[in-house]
Amino acid sequence: MINELIERMLKGDKRATARLITLVENDEEKAREIVKKIYSNTGRAYIIGITGPPGSGKSTLVDKLIKKARDEGNIVGVIAIDPTSPFTGGALLGDRIRMQRHSTDPGVFIRSMATRGSLGGLAKATNDAIKILDAYGCDVIFVETVGVGQIEVDIVKTADTVVLVTVPGLGDDIQAIKAGLMEIADIFVVNKADKEGAEATMFELELMLDLEKDKWQKSGWRPPVVSTIAFTNKGVDELWGAINEHMEFLLNSGKIKEKRKFRVREEIKAIVSSKIARKIGEKMGEDDIAVLIEMIAKREIDPYSAADLVLEKALGVKV
């Protein structure tokens, strides 16, 4: 079944492509088999991450950027992520609403994904879904994260160019110098620039970047700050220009290789952690864990030693 789906996907069949994405989302074993079989067909697509707080206009910007990418003849993939409820496991995925005009364009493939327990701003199977869209033939893939706060920075491990979308009025200049999200952007966007305070926000970001002169002098890239009003398309040409400039910078400086190696390293780490977690689940029943918890509660053992016991039992080696 998987071989047939892959064959159809490589010929450009959207339904087979969609089904493969479902398989990598639902089934780790199948994900492994699929990725193994398509891996040699991946690595061509340029991946653009769009992140920022909820309601900042990410989906609307993606809608406009799809248009720019299509005008230049690219085949475009979009992965739009929204949160899964930690309480019910349900999700409401609503990013697609803003992009529906592209639905019937044969050169666009849009897929909504739910986080399904992942906390870094992406869905658990995002990286595998990207590989599938890459092998399917997308030249450009936009990955829209969930609405993020300060620390959901997984997109930096996934995208070639990270665009951070913010809006006026979210806070003062102290917010702009905090660690986390503000450190990962290759391009800053101040969207809804017709709102009060837009100029101040632009200014604060520029000021923050000026303070980081050492960092970007070393890297060779000073993140630009672009002002947009996504709804009216204002500033979208400039943003697309900035994305292209960053892409050229990565390609010309050879930094794209570094970036992609970093990505692979992070991916291996994630796969190893997830495998260990699964092994523990297989080897240790709820009862075993309950016994340990009881021992910890009675102060017979400490949590670190308990963790060592869990790992020993799961992996069969002393850690």
Next chain:
Amino acid sequence: MVKRSKVRVLIAKPGLDGHDRGAKVIARALRDAGFEVIYTGIRQTPEQIAESVVQEDIDVLGLSILSGAHMVLIPKILKLLGEKGIKANEDVLVLAGGIIPPDDAQELEKMGVGRVFGPGSPIEEIIGFIDETVPKLKKFRGES
């Protein structure tokens, strides 16, 4: 029972009426019941809906129509799905809601709509119907 969080539901409003309160209430209730719901909003063309079903690899398609155009729009959507190799009741469960007279509902169910839910249908009934019907789809029988 198929795990609800692995069942993907698309809620769409075809046609020109802009009354989406009902569709949103259903989308929200299915989310709370643990389904993965994709909401595409109002004024969708049959082509957009059929293409979304493909790209999102949907299991349940919920169509909300209050304009009276259901006998035009729903058959059109079923036809477009068929052209893409997607059969109602085999590959995807199609549900309809809104103001649909009983005679029309009967006819739509003959064409492949799984069930028509009129105004006032209890949400538990819709959820129960999905839980009961989805395991019969090819995807969950492991056939495709």
